Amino acid sequence: MSTQSLATGPRRFPLVPTAALLFGALYCLLPVAWVLVASTKSGSELFSTFTFLPGSGFTDNVADLTAYRDGVYWKWMANSAFYAGVGALLSTAVSAVSGYALAVYRFRGRETVFNILLAGVLMPPVILAVPQYLLLAKADMTDSYLSVLLPVILSPYGVYLARIYASAAVPADVIEAGRMDGGGEWRIFRTIALPMMVPGLVTVFLFQFVAVWNNFLLPYIMLGDDEKFPVTLGLYTLLQQGSNTPALYTLVITGALLAIIPLIALFLVIQRFWSLDLLSGAVKS
Amino acid sequence: MKYRTVAVTTAATLAATALLTGCGSSDDTGDEQAASGPASLTYWAWAPGLDKVADIWNKGPGKEAGITVTVKKQASGDDLVTKIITAAKANKAPDLVQAEYQTLPTLVSNDVLADISEEAGDAKSQFADGIWQQTTLGSDALYALPQDSGPLMFYYRQDLFKQYGLTVPTTWEEFAETARALKKKAPDKDLTTFSSNDSGLFAGLSQQAGAKWWTTGDDKWKVAIDDPATQKVADFWGGLVKEGAIDNQPMYTPAWNKALNTGKQVAWVSAVWAPGTLTTAAPETKGKWAMAPLPQWTAGENVTGSWGGSSTAVTNDSKNKKAAATFAKWLNTDPAALAALVKEGGIYPAATAAQTGGALSQAPDYFSNQPDFYTEAAKIAQGTAPASWGPNVNVAYTAFKDNFAQAAKNKSDFGTALTAMQDATVSDLKKQGFGVSE
Numbered sequence: 101m102s103t104q105s106l107a108t109g110p111r112r113f114p115l116v117p118t119a120a121l122l123f124g125a126l127y128c129l130l131p132v133a134w135v136l137v138a139s140t141k142s143g144s145e146l147f148s149t150f151t152f153l154p155g156s157g158f159t160d161n162v163a164d165l166t167a168y169r170d171g172v173y174w175k176w177m178a179n180s181a182f183y184a185g186v187g188a189l190l191s192t193a194v195s196a197v198s199g200y201a202l203a204v205y206r207f208r209g210r211e212t213v214f215n216i217l218l219a220g221v222l223m224p225p226v227i228l229a230v231p232q233y234l235l236l237a238k239a240d241m242t243d244s245y246l247s248v249l250l251p252v253i254l255s256p257y258g259v260y261l262a263r264i265y266a267s268a269a270v271p272a273d274v275i276e277a278g279r280m281d282g283g284g285e286w287r288i289f290r291t292i293a294l295p296m297m298v299p300g301l302v303t304v305f306l307f308q309f310v311a312v313w314n315n316f317l318l319p320y321i322m323l324g325d326d327e328k329f330p331v332t333l334g335l336y337t338l339l340q341q342g343s344n345t346p347a348l349y350t351l352v353i354t355g356a357l358l359a360i361i362p363l364i365a366l367f368l369v370i371q372r373f374w375s376l377d378l379l380s381g382a383v384k385s
Numbered sequence: 386m387k388y389r390t391v392a393v394t395t396a397a398t399l400a401a402t403a404l405l406t407g408c409g410s411s412d413d414t415g416d417e418q419a420a421s422g423p424a425s426l427t428y429w430a431w432a433p434g435l436d437k438v439a440d441i442w443n444k445g446p447g448k449e450a451g452i453t454v455t456v457k458k459q460a461s462g463d464d465l466v467t468k469i470i471t472a473a474k475a476n477k478a479p480d481l482v483q484a485e486y487q488t489l490p491t492l493v494s495n496d497v498l499a500d501i502s503e504e505a506g507d508a509k510s511q512f513a514d515g516i517w518q519q520t521t522l523g524s525d526a527l528y529a530l531p532q533d534s535g536p537l538m539f540y541y542r543q544d545l546f547k548q549y550g551l552t553v554p555t556t557w558e559e560f561a562e563t564a565r566a567l568k569k570k571a572p573d574k575d576l577t578t579f580s581s582n583d584s585g586l587f588a589g590l591s592q593q594a595g596a597k598w599w600t601t602g603d604d605k606w607k608v609a610i611d612d613p614a615t616q617k618v619a620d621f622w623g624g625l626v627k628e629g630a631i632d633n634q635p636m637y638t639p640a641w642n643k644a645l646n647t648g649k650q651v652a653w654v655s656a657v658w659a660p661g662t663l664t665t666a667a668p669e670t671k672g673k674w675a676m677a678p679l680p681q682w683t684a685g686e687n688v689t690g691s692w693g694g695s696s697t698a699v700t701n702d703s704k705n706k707k708a709a710a711t712f713a714k715w716l717n718t719d720p721a722a723l724a725a726l727v728k729e730g731g732i733y734p735a736a737t738a739a740q741t742g743g744a745l746s747q748a749p750d751y752f753s754n755q756p757d758f759y760t761e762a763a764k765i766a767q768g769t770a771p772a773s774w775g776p777n778v779n780v781a782y783t784a785f786k787d788n789f790a791q792a793a794k795n796k797s798d799f800g801t802a803l804t805a806m807q808d809a810t811v812s813d814l815k816k817q818g819f820g821v822s823e
Binding site (some may be wrong): 143144147148169185229233234237242243245264320324325326333337339340341342349 | 427429432433436457458459460461462464470472474475476477479614639642643646647665666668669693695744
């Protein structure tokens, strides 16, 4: 956008786009700032002091949260890390293999498979939760770690992205050259294509990680045992304790703040691979 | 049983027949069989500390009977009802569930709950009639045991009432006068607000006026949300909102918390559990509030409605229904269990004997200025009007929120909103396949 305005009038400051972007940033960051400030307030300060005035209770809040039901919050965090980490890893692996296959091989029904996947992208996972529950109930697998893990392994969006990326980043010539040199299909995929697909797969991993981390309805329906809850569900039980018990707002806010830290850390670490993308994108085709 | 036949779906009817034959063939050997273990039960509940109460059972009477109960804490609300029904569809429901009274008909018409009248029916005398009737749904069956109740009361700021020369209203007419008097003396203050978010409060106020929203007759449902009693309540609050005597903003928002904490709102019509809410909503006004009976429609009466309250139910999926019923009965009638429920869960027990003395002999900390808080509360609870719920309370509640939010915001006629609520409820019942008499 800035290059365009530079081209038409080098000295003009792009006021409208900047204002729009600033507004967008504010719109996204204000709630985060609120959580940040609110988590420092003690229960008595939360609704009585000025909204953006930091309070004095952050360490107490964290201590209370840790003490709540013998530290069940950290158990939930560990569960979330497990569901999101393992789920995203497996999902990325499945996406890589299927995306590559769809991009590289010509076989009957390829477009049909791809179109079905596209339809799957349009299907919100929310409406699949109940059917998935009934299916897993038939297999007697509900209320287990697997019941949350299995449905997230196949991500239509991940496969779609991997296919698009593979067809752009893995030149047919390179694969052909590999075949000429006598490499098996699996070896070509693993040693030649996979490294080329890494930036795309990082994106798939990240999307899937965030999606599973924030997932609510699927674990909500699948799990009955609160020891297996991810952090989203756990915090919800703090909020909904019945009409005769007040919601534990301070704990929920502090818990929500702590729950986004792993996501932020993940983005910061993985950013490196994205800048790598810019360099490695210079492959001729 | 009469209740079940009202549900027209074949599944429900089939199940009812199965249950009838089941009742006939089982031989009645009393408590010995009920307590025959070993059984391991799961219990979905949301009340805090219930796991600790279950521990008492597991170490004491449960150990003797060989019945172990594991509490799996859930988030309360309508979503939980959906979750239970979904689980029951897959035959995966837990043995025991905590269920709010108004959700019992929904659960029963979905064939989730077992009839435990044989095992626990003799507990009837330990509860107020208005409470007990909510768990039998007016039939011979018993679908749950009452756990906690929420009789409505009037809470007010003692210091501000004194400052503005207000007296505690004993009738709704006086309540309206008090609201107007306060507005005259302090235009920036409100006696209270009408909250279009809290369907449960409106339902409770209507019960006090004598409303029976859902009834059955001739194998059909009759919906009377738009009845004279509820109309009276709606017109009363609508009138106050329209003339500006009270606020029209919803409760349980940060703004509302602030209004209570700063004294912008000086009273609150709420239930017996209000001290807990006030502790977090208005921490700075501790010791300045007092509780009085709910204003009456006819002077000198002692009638109140309920807001909230829940029960313990046994599901049809349970493989140890007798054991589950034994636990449910212990949990809600045994003095040790009730004392632990009060202490760990902060609940107001539905069992009459537990409403005074014991853990409730002292007023809640927030109301330390009113030492006889629970003695008064128990007297008020005696006059709890019966509530009659139907299989689509959630739909009626949503319709209430939608229509009354508009009416409160525009300060328009509440009667129209009430009619819309009635129509939405009736058409949903028909859509679900229930017979509805006009």
